[in-house]
Structures are given as structure tokens and as C-alpha cells.
Amino acid sequence: MARVYYGNQMSLDGYVADREGRFDWAMPGEDVHAAINDDLRGVGTFLLGRRVWEVLRAWDVMDLDGEPEPIVDFAAIWRAADKVVYSRTLAEEELETAPRTRLARRFDVDEVREFATSADRGVSIGGPELAAQALAVGLVDEIALWTYPVVVGGGTPAFATGADGAPDRLDLELVETRRHEGGVVGLRYRPRR
Numbered sequence: 001m002a003r004v005y006y007g008n009q010m011s012l013d014g015y016v017a018d019r020e021g022r023f024d025w026a027m028p029g030e031d032v033h034a035a036i037n038d039d040l041r042g043v044g045t046f047l048l049g050r051r052v053w054e055v056l057r058a059w060d061v062m063d064l065d066g067e068p069e070p071i072v073d074f075a076a077i078w079r080a081a082d083k084v085v086y087s088r089t090l091a092e093e094e095l096e097t098a099p100r101t102r103l104a105r106r107f108d109v110d111e112v113r114e115f116a117t118s119a120d121r122g123v124s125i126g127g128p129e130l131a132a133q134a135l136a137v138g139l140v141d142e143i144a145l146w147t148y149p150v151v152v153g154g155g156t157p158a159f160a161t162g163a164d165g166a167p168d169r170l171d172l173e174l175v176e177t178r179r180h181e182g183g184v185v186g187l188r189y190r191p192r193r
Helices: 030-040 050-060 069-080 109-118 128-136
Strands: 004-011 015-017 043-049 082-086 101-104 122-126 142-148 172-179 185-191
Touching: 004 030, 004 128, 030 069, 030 142, 043 050, 043 128, 050 069, 050 082, 050 122, 109 122, 109 128, 122 128
Parallel strands: 004 122, 004 142, 043 082, 043 122, 082 101
Antiparallel strands: 004 015, 142 185, 172 185
């Protein structure tokens, strides 16, 4: 069975984007980027919400000449993996130029569970709403958060507690803490089952 992973960068008050949808305060330095790459190195499939995919799709075509090693490394990880984008509004045509990417209209937890059981490489869930649905049914094996020393006062929470299917409560076991440049703290948890 593949490891199912939810990772995200967030503000100290728990948001992945501020009220205007900005996350410029969470641009990782090289050491954070390298740590994220290490977490994702075994991922064979990214399961992504539309907004997360729209941000990450740039990695498919990014010119890597002169880029630092962590950038080049992440691009290789991203380009080698399959992607499933969950959206009710995205047009199929928008994926025509996205290699190794397919569209799904809804996040079917039974389908994802079956896929994870048979997969030989890890599965990464991108987006708080998808993660909430997977966490609610015990699909997530590991949560990694990179907490930035900024308070944004509102926006998109790292955990979509009000979303359909979101768990009312999630008890976690802290398994690792890492301190990074710029005051970023990496936290790794396992859901208690």
C-alpha cells in the first residue's frame, strides 16, 4: 500500500493563503524546498484541487536553466508523477497541455482508497478540502506542515474544518520537528487512529 501524504505551507495562524488568496509570504528558501522535495521524492501521483493545480502546473513548462538545485529537483519530481485534478468547473481542454494529468469531477474516497492500496509509489494530496475528505475517512498516513513566522489573520485554512466531509476533530501524533532558515518550522504528524 502506498503512503498517503498531505503537506502544506502555512502561516503561524494556520492559513495556506491570506484573504486575498496570496501566499507570497510562503515562498520556500532552498532548505525548506529541499525538505519538501525529500518528502515528495517517493510520490507517484498527486491528487490536487483545481486551485493548487493551477499554481503548480507552471512546473511542467518552467525553464530550469540557472535555477538552484532544489528548484530543478522539484521540477523532476513533479514531471515524473501522474496528476489527478479534482474540479467540477475545469474544462477538459485546459488539461490538454498538462502532461500526465487527468480530470476527475469529484473526490471519491473509495476510489482513492482502492488506488492507494494498489499503488507502488506514494500519493500526495494537495489542497485543504481534498485533505479534509481523506482525513475524515482515515486515508492520510502522514501530515507535513511548514509553518512560516507570519500571521495573516484569515484566508484559506490548512485544514478545511467547515468543508463537506471534514472531520470534526483530528488527533495527531507529533513525530518530527525541524527548524529551517528564516524561522520556518517543519512539523510532521501521524493521525491517531
